[in-house]
Amino acid sequence: MALALSLGRRGQGRCWPNPAVGCVIVKDGVIVGRGWTQPGGRPHAEPVALAQAGDAARGATAYVSLEPCSHYGKTPPCALALIEAGVARVVAAIEDSDPRVSGQGFEMMRAAGIEVTTGVMAEEAARDLAGFFLKTEQGRPFVTLKLASSFDGRIATGSGQSKWITGPDARRVVHAMRARHDAVMVGAGTARADDPSLTVRDLGVEYQPVRVVVSRHLDLPLMSQLARTAKEVPLWLCHGQGADSERIRAWDGIGAKLLSCNLHGVQLDPTDILTQLGAAGLTSVFCEGGSALAATLLAHDLVDELVGFTAGVTIGAEGLPALGALGVGRLDEAPRFQLVDSRPVGPDILHRWRRAQ
Ligand code: AOF
Numbered sequence: 426m427a428l429a430l431s432l433g434r435r436g437q438g439r440c441w442p443n444p445a446v447g448c449v450i451v452k453d454g455v456i457v458g459r460g461w462t463q464p465g466g467r468p469h470a471e472p473v474a475l476a477q478a479g480d481a482a483r484g485a486t487a488y489v490s491l492e493p494c495s496h497y498g499k500t501p502p503c504a505l506a507l508i509e510a511g512v513a514r515v516v517a518a519i520e521d522s523d524p525r526v527s528g529q530g531f532e533m534m535r536a537a538g539i540e541v542t543t544g545v546m547a548e549e550a551a552r553d554l555a556g557f558f559l560k561t562e563q564g565r566p567f568v569t570l571k572l573a574s575s576f577d578g579r580i581a582t583g584s585g586q587s588k589w590i591t592g593p594d595a596r597r598v599v600h601a602m603r604a605r606h607d608a609v610m611v612g613a614g615t616a617r618a619d620d621p622s623l624t625v626r627d628l629g630v631e632y633q634p635v636r637v638v639v640s641r642h643l644d645l646p647l648m649s650q651l652a653r654t655a656k657e658v659p660l661w662l663c664h665g666q667g668a669d670s671e672r673i674r675a676w677d678g679i680g681a682k683l684l685s686c687n688l689h690g691v692q693l694d695p696t697d698i699l700t701q702l703g704a705a706g707l708t709s710v711f712c713e714g715g716s717a718l719a720a721t722l723l724a725h726d727l728v729d730e731l732v733g734f735t736a737g738v739t740i741g742a743e744g745l746p747a748l749g750a751l752g753v754g755r756l757d758e759a760p761r762f763q764l765v766d767s768r769p770v771g772p773d774i775l776h777r778w779r780r781a782q
């Protein structure tokens with residue numbers, strides 16, 4: 426199952442709207458097939474592993490990180506494929522939350538005489554597939570908030586200089602993290618200040634996460650890295666209903682996808698933004714700031730994981746704080762997270778925190 430889980434991770438960031446599932450087929454103690462959900466979400470993991478196993482699948486055990494599907498979608502059910510291949514035993518990590526499946530895959534296989542075990546490494550699977558579960562159960566993707574800051578939590582100097590607070594090793598890790606998410610997201614202020622391309626570079630990956638920019642008024646420069654690359658790498662713009670129609674037309678014309686979102690006070694409603702991203706198929710979003718968007722997401726309890734890169738540099742009160750106002754009065758109102766990992770990355774420290782359940 427540990428191998429099935431790690432194979433499943435290979436699909437992360439590239440098989441949305443489907444979950445990134447892994448499958449291992451074992452016959453007489455030998456691995457005869459390995460598969461994972463393919464780019465775009467199909468084929469699913471099981472038919473890939475079954476094709477590799479061929480006749481050896483008969484009487485074998487299949488380890489799958491998610492309940493095999495039971496519905497006729499764009500492909501026939503994986504539960505049926507396992508039955509037809511003559512698999513004797515299926516070990517699954519966790520039940521599928523998709524209402525078209527949820528338990529029926531197990532039922533189908535049990536009815537056909539397959540021995541089914543579930544709940545093996547369920548916690549790990551729930552973590553790996555958290556975005557897919559959130560999307561099917563709450564309609565929104567998993568949100569990781571990344572901040573790269575000075576020792577004192579500043580993301581730029583008073584004059585706006587931010588390149589570079591953390592070192593090249595941390596930036597490389599950030600690119601690897603972008604690649605494992607379905608989308609990278611920033612606010613308009615960051616897009617204007619940094620002119621980022623938000624792509625994954627220098628890692629040899631041949632696919633790119635969707636780039637999402639949140640801009641109520643769509644006041645983003647058309648002469649920018651984001652605009653220049655809009656034809657090659659998906660660019661989605663979340664704007665307010667009152668955004669200028671000329672701007673909407675201009676961005677549409679260069680290939681951006683436009684999502685019109687509700688307002689919450691003077692800002693775009695972060696719940697509506699995420700609901701729209703979920704409805705469009707995204708299961709995970711890697712938010713890289715800026716301070717306003719990050720604070721809004723936190724204030725609405727929409728951040729599932731914090732990733733911090735902290736550099737050994739101090740900038741002081743003149744610097745730009747990583748987060749805008751959160752409206753925290755008492756400490757027990759402050760969003761709190763649990764530490765899941767901390768380690769040095771080059772001269773910086775990486776720390777990851779999960780939302781307290
Ligand atoms: C599996 N193995 O590798 C994956 C599964 O749109 P479709 O027909 O491709 O079905 C998508 C659903 O299939 C998805 O919502 C989830 O329930 C399941 N994903 N199932 O047996 C896989 N990726």
Ligand code: ZN
Binds near residue numbers: 495
């Ligand atoms: Zn399937």
